[in-house]
Amino acid sequence: MSAQAPSPxxxxxxxxxxxxxxxxxxxxxxxxxxxxxxxxxxxxxxxxQDSTHICLLIIxxxxxxxxxxxxxxxxxxxxxxxxxxNIRLCExxxxxxxxxxxxxxxxDTHTAMQIFHPIFWVNNQGDNPPPMTIIALEEVQxxxxxxxxxxxxxxxxxxxxxxxxxxxYTQRLSSAGKYPLTIWxxxxxxxxxxxxxxxxxxxxxxxxxxxxxxQTAFEVKGNNPLTENYSVLSPEVLDGVDQQPIAQKNQAxxxxxxxxxxxxxxxxxKSHCVAWTIDDLLSAIPQQNRALASKIYLLEDCxxxxxxxxxxxxxxxxxxxxxxxxxxxxxxxxSTADLHTWPGFPIEKAA
Numbered sequence: 632m633s634a635q636a637p638s639p640x641x642x643x644x645x646x647x648x649x650x651x652x653x654x655x656x657x658x659x660x661x662x663x664x665x666x667x668x669x670x671x672x673x674x675x676x677x678x679x680q681d682s683t684h685i686c687l688l689i690i691x692x693x694x695x696x697x698x699x700x701x702x703x704x705x706x707x708x709x710x711x712x713x714x715x716x717n718i719r720l721c722e723x724x725x726x727x728x729x730x731x732x733x734x735x736x737x738x739d740t741h742t743a744m745q746i747f748h749p750i751f752w753v754n755n756q757g758d759n760p761p762p763m764t765i766i767a768l769e770e771v772q773x774x775x776x777x778x779x780x781x782x783x784x785x786x787x788x789x790x791x792x793x794x795x796x797x798x799x800y801t802q803r804l805s806s807a808g809k810y811p812l813t814i815w816x817x818x819x820x821x822x823x824x825x826x827x828x829x830x831x832x833x834x835x836x837x838x839x840x841x842x843x844x845x846q847t848a849f850e851v852k853g854n855n856p857l858t859e860n861y862s863v864l865s866p867e868v869l870d871g872v873d874q875q876p877i878a879q880k881n882q883a884x885x886x887x888x889x890x891x892x893x894x895x896x897x898x899x900x901k902s903h904c905v906a907w908t909i910d911d912l913l914s915a916i917p918q919q920n921r922a923l924a925s926k927i928y929l930l931e932d933c934x935x936x937x938x939x940x941x942x943x944x945x946x947x948x949x950x951x952x953x954x955x956x957x958x959x960x961x962x963x964x965x966s967t968a969d970l971h972t973w974p975g976f977p978i979e980k981a982a
Contacts, residue, residue, distance in 0.1 A: 657837060669842055678733065684732045687731050688737070691898050693827060696739075696899040697829045698829065702817065719933050719966045720897050720933040728843065738849055751779055751782060753778075754777075763943070766801065778794050796857065857871075860878075861908075889923055894927050897934055906949060909956055
């Protein structure tokens with residue numbers, strides 16, 4: 632018999648769906664006391680007794696992406712996307728608390744002077760590009776956009792080297808078929824409130840950590856100033872002009888994920904960081920065993936694409952990516968469905 636508690640479990644009374652779109656302080660000590668009582672009442676064992684090991688990977692469920700009015704709120708076409716996604720995500724965590732062995736939240740982490748932020752670039756008038764500017768390879772080649780000379784000292788590199796790298800970087804993105812370089816608003820700023828997990832998601836992760844005695848395993852990404860890092864598993868560009876590495880894939884996390892009996896993925900945004908992470912995981916799977924794709928479960932109702940009305944809509948690209956993942960063997964599922972109904976989900980395993 633499995634050592635794990637049955638699911639679905641009831642949702643704790645302190646959870647308030649109407650507050651998921653707000654920022655507030657988690658009452659840690661109170662929740663810790665409640666989690667211990669809850670685990671006892673619901674017969675939830677410590678995670679080290681699990682006979683089937685399930686990971687929930689939460690991509691960038693941070694204020695900067697998930698709270699209306701913050702820098703890069705992922706509204707989807709409904710313009711409530713990330714809030715509604717996180718209500719379902721929190722409810723999923725609570726209902727399946729006894730099944731989730733480990734929760735891994737990723738944290739997009741930035742400082743001001745990074746290649747996708749306005750201050751990195753200037754035009755001939757010395758102006759920075761406004762947010763949502765697309766910088767194409769041809770515009771770097773022509774000098775329409777160039778590296779801001781004033782930041783070279785901060786990055787501790789000669790300006791000429793940075794300018795050569797900028798051309799190399801946009802060439803790499805173009806030749807690899809990736810999204811062109813987008814200048815994003817300053818977001819996920821290290822030390823700022825936007826960097827933090829959404830309060831309700833943080834609370835659910837903390838409650839899980841105490842109830843299951845399983846440390847929340849945070850993964851930081853995106854702090855390299857010379858490359859975008861949509862995927863938690865790999866930066867967009869790995870080498871410099873001289874082909875020497877400037878960054879590397881997160882092989883440790885790739886290997887860790889593939890050791891679980893199932894990996895469940897949710898978060899923001901479906902069209903960018905979620906899709907890129909899944910794509911990198913899919914690329915790594917054939918190196919071990921193609922059949923591993925079938926143990927990846929994508930919570931399609933806990934993720935939304937980037938949609939900025941009258942500016943850009945990545946819904947179709949996001950949906951096409953999920954169709955491709957499904958065709959490769961991954962399971963596209965809904966958080967509201969019982970785990971027993973998920974195709975091939977490892978509910979029980981002999982202890």
